[in-house]
Amino acid sequence: MRTQVIVLNGGSSSGKSGIARCLQAELSEPWLSLGVDTFVAALPAAMQASDAGIEFADDGAVTVGEEFRILEAAWIEGVAAMARAGARVIVDEVFLGGARSQGRWRRALEGVPVLWVGVRCEAGVAAGRETARGDRITGMAAKQADLVHQGVRYDVEVDTARHEALACARTIAAHVE
DSSP states (O other): OOOOEEEEEOOTTSSHHHHHHHHHHHSSSOOEEEEHHHHHHHSOGGGGGSSSSEEEOTTSOEEEOHHHHHHHHHHHHHHHHHHHTTOOEEEEEOOTTTHHHHHHHHHHTTTSOEEEEEEEOOHHHHHHHHHHHOSSOTTHHHHHHHHTTTTOOOSEEEETTTSOHHHHHHHHHTTOO
């Protein structure tokens, strides 16, 4: 079956967005790139600092509430609907709940051909990128580096601490049907 969705899962500053851009350039057909950052940016400002929405602690921890989960479910279903309507989609995601997070996506994408990709990056390397970016809370990258992969099953994994985004994209592209 022809791959319709590529889900890139990795911690903050692991290199998912760079890989997504490279995949768009490498793959022969047009692919949309949608990320969790797009979803979070679309939330009302009041939800970006509330118990019901999403909170970013000073130490880099991220917690989400019930209203966030409701909107996240709608977002995931919307991405799945785009794929079912014929769009090929690259999803740039952070599975804060590990296997539970992947399960939400698996349920929404049931029947859609998906390539599950683990984007790994050593915590120290990701933390260095986080500092260089300057737009993330210090500590988020280190906290998420291993957490997001717990219990998650992948079709392919790449390591951005050892390989550039383009090389990772080419590895992934070789698995796209």
